[in-house]
Amino acid sequence: MPDTPPTSILQYDDTDEYRPEPAPPPRVPAWQDGSIRIGIHTSIAGDIVGALEIAQRLGANALQIFSTSPRMWPRGGGARIAAADATRFKARRDELGLGPLVVHANYLINLATPDRVLRVRSIQAFHDEIVRCLDLGADFLVVHPGSVRDGDRKRGVLDLAEALRQASRGLKLGTLRILLENTAGQGGVLGWRMEELAALLDACPELPLGACIDTAHLLAAGYEIHTAEGLEQTLQRIEQTVGLRRVHVVHINDSRVPLGARVDRHQHIGKGHIGLKAFKRILNHPVLAAANATEDGRGMVRRAFILETPIDKPGDDLRNVRALWSLVGGMPVGIAAAVPRKVKTPWEKKRAKGGVARKRSKKTRRSRKSRK
Ligand SMILES: [Zn+2]
Ligand SMILES: [Zn+2]
Numbered sequence: 001m002p003d004t005p006p007t008s009i010l011q012y013d014d015t016d017e018y019r020p021e022p023a024p025p026p027r028v029p030a031w032q033d034g035s036i037r038i039g040i041h042t043s044i045a046g047d048i049v050g051a052l053e054i055a056q057r058l059g060a061n062a063l064q065i066f067s068t069s070p071r072m073w074p075r076g077g078g079a080r081i082a083a084a085d086a087t088r089f090k091a092r093r094d095e096l097g098l099g100p101l102v103v104h105a106n107y108l109i110n111l112a113t114p115d116r117v118l119r120v121r122s123i124q125a126f127h128d129e130i131v132r133c134l135d136l137g138a139d140f141l142v143v144h145p146g147s148v149r150d151g152d153r154k155r156g157v158l159d160l161a162e163a164l165r166q167a168s169r170g171l172k173l174g175t176l177r178i179l180l181e182n183t184a185g186q187g188g189v190l191g192w193r194m195e196e197l198a199a200l201l202d203a204c205p206e207l208p209l210g211a212c213i214d215t216a217h218l219l220a221a222g223y224e225i226h227t228a229e230g231l232e233q234t235l236q237r238i239e240q241t242v243g244l245r246r247v248h249v250v251h252i253n254d255s256r257v258p259l260g261a262r263v264d265r266h267q268h269i270g271k272g273h274i275g276l277k278a279f280k281r282i283l284n285h286p287v288l289a290a291a292n293a294t295e296d297g298r299g300m301v302r303r304a305f306i307l308e309t310p311i312d313k314p315g316d317d318l319r320n321v322r323a324l325w326s327l328v329g330g331m332p333v334g335i336a337a338a339v340p341r342k343v344k345t346p347w348e349k350k351r352a353k354g355g356v357a358r359k360r361s362k363k364t365r366r367s368r369k370s371r372k
Pocket of ligand 2: 214216217264265266
């Protein structure tokens with residue numbers, strides 16, 4: 001057998017090389033356009049997609065939700081959002097251009113507790129919160145830092161950091177950021193002083209953490225944000241401790257209780273101890289209202305201002321959203337177009353239904369007459 005002729009030496013032709021199509025860079029979400037973001041906490045009762053529709057009808061362009069019942073421990077197995085619901089939610093949110101999407105964690109979660117049973121439960125529940133945020137494509141997950149019954153705050157800070165690590169173990173957080181919220185300072189809660197909130201953030205540098213600052217909590221904790229001078233001092237304090245670049249969301253709530261009361265009571269915008277003038281200063285403050293480039297440098301974002309005001313009577317939510325827009329120069333035309341002149345409350349819907357019944361009965365009477 002002759003040897004294989006030397007001509008069979010393979011020639012390398014670089015056009016033969018397999019080149020996978022480069023993955024297109026993910027689209028910049030519509031909300032990362034540098035525009036003012038005013039949001040409100042909306043209910044997911046009934047259908048999670050409904051929360052998006054409510055936010056839009058109220059004239060908000062951002063929103064906050066609970067991803068599960070906020071005052072109950074989830075009963076086993078129900079941790080995930082059904083895939084079909086998550087897909088519908090993400091598609092509809094994209095259509096409406098709502099963002100950021102903030103998820104507020106369950107109130108029962110206490111990641112700093114010295115109680116072992118509560119701690120294990122809290123870590124599991126917070127893990128599930130993260131999973132649901134990833135299901136929904138949420139941008140931020142807000143959680144209260146928790147409280148220490150025994151008064152050992154230093155241990156509480158370290159325990160919280162360890163609990164956050166454990167809860168996020170094995171999960172790829174992607175663009176999701178966990179925000180620790182400042183508190184009003186009731187009981188043994190952590191994070192009502194900015195120095196402590198900063199310590200909490202610093203205790204866990206390996207996780208994508210940030211801060212959510214609540215105006216009602218600031219006032220209750222003794223920060224004088226209701227005066228022009230006090231606001232400047234408070235912002236300086238935040239900058240020197242937490243750092244304003246770490247503040248991604250501001251909860252805009254008026255306070256039912258005065259300066260330094262150390263309890264958490266939200267009030268309608270302009271009806272509490274902070275007042276309309278102060279909110280105008282807060283919403284338009286160059287430091288708080290500035291637009292910043294996103295981490296990947298492709299979008300522009302502003303801090304979202306999210307309402308968590310009470311609904312004492314029908315229409316309070318719409319009035320509070322309108323109040324915020326009026327302080328920043330009015331509701332943008334595109335957003336105003338989506339807001340019905342009057343939002344129907346469940347009670348009004350019922351009455352409207354009754355009206356339909358009356359009309360029908362008139363018609364019936366008429367048809368009876370015509371038959372005679
Ligand atoms: Zn809040
Ligand atoms: Zn609060």
